Amino acid sequence: MEIVYALAIGVLTGSGVWLLLRPRTFQVIIGFSLLSYAVNLFIFGMGRLAVHLPPIIATLDPDPTRFDDPVPQALVLTAIVISFATTALFLVVLLASRGLTGTDHVDGEEEPEP
Amino acid sequence: MSWLQHLPVLPVVIPLVAGAVMLLFAESRRTTRTFIALSATLANLAVAALLVYVANRGLPEIWPEGIAVYLLGGWEAPFGIVLVADRLSAVMLMLTAVLALASLVYALARWKRMGPHFQSLFQFLIMGVNGAFLTGDLFNLFVFVEVLLAASYGLLLHGLGAARVKAGLHYIVINLAASLVFLIGVALIYGASGTLNMADLAVRVPGLDDGDRILFEAGAAILGVAFLVKAGAWPLNFWLPAAYGAAAAPVAAAFSILTKVGIYALLRLGSLLSVSGAPAPFNDGWLFGIGMVTLALGTAGMLSVQQPQRLAAYCVIVSAGTLLAALGLGGEGMKGAAMFYLVSSVLATGAFFMLSEMIERTQRFGDNAIDVSLESFGLDDPLDPDRPDEVVGIVLPAAMAFLGLSFVSCALLVTGLPPLSGFVGKFMILSATLGTAPLEAVPASTWALWAAMLGSGLVGIIALCRMGMRLFWSSDEIVTPRLHLTEAAPVAVLLLLSMGLTAGAGPAANYLALTEISLSSPRIYIDAVLGNGLLSSPSNGAGEPE
Numbered sequence: 001m002e003i004v005y006a007l008a009i010g011v012l013t014g015s016g017v018w019l020l021l022r023p024r025t026f027q028v029i030i031g032f033s034l035l036s037y038a039v040n041l042f043i044f045g046m047g048r049l050a051v052h053l054p055p056i057i058a059t060l061d062p063d064p065t066r067f068d069d070p071v072p073q074a075l076v077l078t079a080i081v082i083s084f085a086t087t088a089l090f091l092v093v094l095l096a097s098r099g100l101t102g103t104d105h106v107d108g109e110e111e112p113e114p
Numbered sequence: 115m116s117w118l119q120h121l122p123v124l125p126v127v128i129p130l131v132a133g134a135v136m137l138l139f140a141e142s143r144r145t146t147r148t149f150i151a152l153s154a155t156l157a158n159l160a161v162a163a164l165l166v167y168v169a170n171r172g173l174p175e176i177w178p179e180g181i182a183v184y185l186l187g188g189w190e191a192p193f194g195i196v197l198v199a200d201r202l203s204a205v206m207l208m209l210t211a212v213l214a215l216a217s218l219v220y221a222l223a224r225w226k227r228m229g230p231h232f233q234s235l236f237q238f239l240i241m242g243v244n245g246a247f248l249t250g251d252l253f254n255l256f257v258f259v260e261v262l263l264a265a266s267y268g269l270l271l272h273g274l275g276a277a278r279v280k281a282g283l284h285y286i287v288i289n290l291a292a293s294l295v296f297l298i299g300v301a302l303i304y305g306a307s308g309t310l311n312m313a314d315l316a317v318r319v320p321g322l323d324d325g326d327r328i329l330f331e332a333g334a335a336i337l338g339v340a341f342l343v344k345a346g347a348w349p350l351n352f353w354l355p356a357a358y359g360a361a362a363a364p365v366a367a368a369f370s371i372l373t374k375v376g377i378y379a380l381l382r383l384g385s386l387l388s389v390s391g392a393p394a395p396f397n398d399g400w401l402f403g404i405g406m407v408t409l410a411l412g413t414a415g416m417l418s419v420q421q422p423q424r425l426a427a428y429c430v431i432v433s434a435g436t437l438l439a440a441l442g443l444g445g446e447g448m449k450g451a452a453m454f455y456l457v458s459s460v461l462a463t464g465a466f467f468m469l470s471e472m473i474e475r476t477q478r479f480g481d482n483a484i485d486v487s488l489e490s491f492g493l494d495d496p497l498d499p500d501r502p503d504e505v506v507g508i509v510l511p512a513a514m515a516f517l518g519l520s521f522v523s524c525a526l527l528v529t530g531l532p533p534l535s536g537f538v539g540k541f542m543i544l545s546a547t548l549g550t551a552p553l554e555a556v557p558a559s560t561w562a563l564w565a566a567m568l569g570s571g572l573v574g575i576i577a578l579c580r581m582g583m584r585l586f587w588s589s590d591e592i593v594t595p596r597l598h599l600t601e602a603a604p605v606a607v608l609l610l611l612s613m614g615l616t617a618g619a620g621p622a623a624n625y626l627a628l629t630e631i632s633l634s635s636p637r638i639y640i641d642a643v644l645g646n647g648l649l650s651s652p653s654n655g656a657g658e659p660e
Contacts, residue, residue, distance in 0.1 A: 020291065025283070032290055039297045046305030071304065075253055079297055082260045086293070089267055090286050097283050100276045106287075108280045 001049055009045070012038035023111075025094045025104045029087065036083040040076050047072030119176055121168065122184035122199045124161045125207055125244035128154050133237030141230055148222060151233045155218050158240065159211040162204070169204040170625060181632075181642040183250075191643050192314040196250035198643055201629040202453070206247040206378055209457055210371050212611065213464045214240045216604035220468050221364035223598040225273070232272055239265035239368060246375050250643055251311045252300050252337075255379060259296070259344070263289050266372065269365045270357060281353075281360035288343065288353045296340035302333025313643035316386040316636055334387075338380070345376030346434040348408040355415060358427035363471030366423065370463040373434050374456060381441065381449065385633040386640070402559060405438025406566055413570040416577040422470030425581060426463055429528045432570055433459035439563055440543045447546040450630035454623060455539030458615055462527035462536060465608035469520050472597060472605075473585055476517070513597045516606075518586055523609045525582065529574035530567070535615040540567060542623065 012034050019031025047069035055070040094104075101108035132154030136147045165182065172180035182199040185191065199207070218236060225232070242262025249255050267289075270282045304310055306329035307318050322330055343350040354373070358366050380401070412431030419425050433455070440452045523534065530540035544567065547560045615622055632638060 020287075028287060032287075032294075035291075035294050039294045039301075042298060043301040043304075046301040071310070072301070075301070075304075078253070078257060082257070082293075083290075086260070086264060086267075086286075086290055089264065090290065093267070093271065093279065093283055093286055096271070097279045100279050106283065108276065108283075 001051075005041070005045060005049060009038050009041050012041070023105055023107075025097065025106055028106060029090060029094060032083075032087060032090070036079070036087070040079055040083075043072050043076050043079060118164075118168075118173065120184070121161065121164060122182045122197045122248060123186070125158060125165075125211075125248060126197070126241055128157050128161065129237040129241035129244065133234040133241065136234045136237070137231070147233050151218060151237065154237060155211070155215045155240070158244070159208075159215055162207040162211040165199050165204040166208050169199060169201045170628070177642070179638050179642055181639055183642050191250070191645055192309060192311045195254055196311065196643055197245075197248040198250040198313075198639070199248055200639060200642075201625070201632055202378070202382065203247045205453065205457065205625070205629065206374070207244055209374075209460055210240065210243050210247070213368060213371050213460060213608075216464060216608050217364040217368040217468070219600050220367065220604040221362075223601045225362050225364050231268070235265045235268040235272070236368070238262075239269060241265075243371055243375060247378060250313065252303065252315075253310045256293070256296050256300055259375065260293060262372065262375070263293070266369065269368070270361045272365055273362050275360075278360045281356040285353050285357040288350075292340050292343035292350075295336055295343070299333050299335075299337030299340060302336060303330055306330040306333060311643070312383065312386050313636075313640040316640055317644070319387060334383075337383075341376040341379045342404065342438075343376070344373065345380065345438065346373040346408070346431055347376075347404050347438055348411050348435070351408065351431055351434070354431060355419070355424055355427040358430060358467070359419075359421065359424035363423070363468050366426070367464040367467040370430055370460055370467060373430055374460060377434065377437050377441075377456065380438075381633070384441075385449075386636045388634070388636065399442065399559075402439050402442030402563075405435050405440070405442050406562065407435075409435030409439055409566050409570055411435075413573045416574055419577075420581075422473050422581060422585070423467060425577065426466040426470050429459075429463050429466060429574075432528070432574065433463065436540075436543070436567060436570070439566065440547075443547060443559060443563055445546050445549050447549075447627065447630065448543070449633055450623065450626040451539070451542035451546040453626045453629060454542050454615075454619075455536075457622075458527065458535040458539045458612060461608050461612045461615070462524060465520070465605050465612075466524040466528060468601070468605050468608075469517070469524055472601060473517055473521065476514075476585065476594070513594055513602075514586070516597070516602055518582075520605055520609060521578075521582055521586070523612075525575065525578040527609075527612055529571045529578065531571065531575065533616065535612045535619065538616055538619045540571070543567070 016031045016033075016035030016038060019027045019034065022028065022031070050068045053066065053068040055068045055073055097108060098104050103110050105111070132150050136150050139146050139150075168177065168182055169180050172178050173182075177183065180201070183191070184197040184199075186195040186197065189195070214236070221232065221236070239262055242258050242260075242265055245258030246255055246262060249258055267282065267286050270285060271278055300310065303315070306326045307315055307322060309315050309318055319327075319330060339350070346354045358369055361369060409432060412428050412435050415428040415431060416425055419428060436459075437452050437456055440448055440455070526532075526534045527536040530536040544564060547563055548556060
């Protein structure tokens with residue numbers, strides 16, 4: 001499971017960074033979405049990968065192998081909300097930029113044709 | 115005494131409530147909103163002043179050490195969210211409150227009318243900055259930094275205009291990327307050490323085994339990169355001149371505290387981790403090198419620009435570079451000296467941003483950017499002399515004299531020439547580098563810092579002289595601008611405060627020296643946060659088993 005998980009994060013990060021470096025604003029925002037998925041998965045991974053374990057200690061026996069780490073889940077929840085909100089905000093700025101400059105190039109102007 | 119116990123949470127709650135309440139009033143009810151904003155900012159200032167007092171003197175009943183700890187929801191420290199106000203936080207809060215009040219008053223003249231919800235966004239910005247200075251754990255540092263960034267995106271775009279949107283787009287992209295880097299660093303640190311509370315982290319790090327220690331240091335390095343982006347360090351600062359140069363003047367003035375959030379985070383984490391040897395980005399030659407390059411390129415940037423506001427943005431970079439280099443070099447008395455320089459430079463750049471916008475009004479062509487935004491919002495030009503209800507601007511007869519004097523003061527402050535507080539700050543840093551060592555034993559890096567700081571002062575004064583001559587002495591094209599009292603007063607107050615800082619340099623330096631002492635003995639901070647020494651006594655601090 002760790003290998004699949006690591007590969008997923010790697011692929012998402014690689015695609016995200018590549019898209020982030022593209023000149024079109026739409027590609028940049030998709031790159032950000034992919035990157036934030038990768039980061040959220042990474043935070044989950046940092047809390048130990050486990051299957052079918054509750055994140056809350058239900059019994060009196062605080063054996064750490066019998067429950068999942070709840071902190072990364074709380075962190076991911078917050079991070080998702082924040083990245084969703086900032087992505088939405090970024091989208092509005094993209095539209096404003098598109099409207100004001102008439103192009104979707106990140107610099108607001110097209111490079112001249114070679 | 116019960117209400118005093120809640121003092122540390124007020125700097126977050128007051129702007130939050132004020133910003134939210136203002137949303138309930140229609141945009142047209144300007145007087146009400148202005149009243150709320152002003153009273154919230156004044157209350158914020160009062161709370162910050164009280165916190166400085168508490169941090170300095172201590173409260174015998176609740177916080178005898180002067181470190182105000184607030185457990186949100188009453189959860190014990192390593193498990194719950196904790197706000198901590200010590201001397202360092204308190205002085206940063208005070209600085210934020212002063213700067214916020216000045217920018218807000220400046221904005222009252224006309225900037226707040228340029229777009230919707232300026233006042234609310236401004237309060238949320240203050241809330242984020244205050245929270246970042248107060249928070250005691252890494253993840254909430256991330257959350258508060260996001261709050262202040264989200265507000266700053268809105269404020270940067272305030273007034274619109276193509277240049278602003280373009281700069282804002284780049285600013286948002288860089289900061290979103292930095293936030294993701296920040297999260298990766300936080301997650302790695304949590305994975306390696308099992309805690310996010312900074313005090314708990316300082317206790318646990320010495321006990322990490324080798325594998326976890328490497329992971330932790332990698333996480334800290336990644337986190338350091340995120341902080342350096344916020345601090346405006348080279349090579350991560352190319353967004354800064356464009357963004358700060360394009361922002362509306364009061365917004366840019368308020369932004370001059372934002373880069374200091376990164377510096378604060380580096381200082382705070384570095385001091386807490388210094389017991390076990392802070393990782394590279396927080397306390398090492400790396401920071402010195404980055405700071406030196408930032409300082410050099412910021413200085414070169416000052417020479418390269420023509421607009422006053424861009425020049426002010428490069429002053430921010432120069433001050434960030436000076437601080438990073440000074441903190442990287444270290445030495446006894448250095449943190450206190452760097453804090454003095456920080457306070458002085460924030461006041462100076464804040465005043466400079468507001469002043470530069472007023473100066474640009476002396477040029478006939480200076481209002482292009484504003485015209486665009488006015489059209490897009492369908493507003494009347496408040497500067498138009500034909501406007502029937504003339505509310506903005508009594509003509510100060512001494513407007514030009516005021517502008518010139520303020521410009522000279524700003525120039526002296528940002529370049530660190532005597533007699534103002536910029537000089538005192540620079541002098542304190544330089545004298546702290548020498549320490550008590552004999553002159554032959556002073557390392558080359560110290561001389562490099564001397565050369566860079568004095569050189570940047572010289573180049574800065576050249577750049578500012580050139581700009582001053584072009585702006586004030588090219589007699590033909592100059593228009594005497596209309597200055598509203600609420601625009602001139604904040605600049606004057608900030609400059610007077612810097613002068614007061616010069617006059618009161620002794621008490622201020624004493625306070626900051628005490629700040630440094632409490633920073634270099636993090637044990638007190640750690641014990642205060644982790645339940646007054648109940649959870650960890652000083653004797654078993656190092657190498658405590660997990």
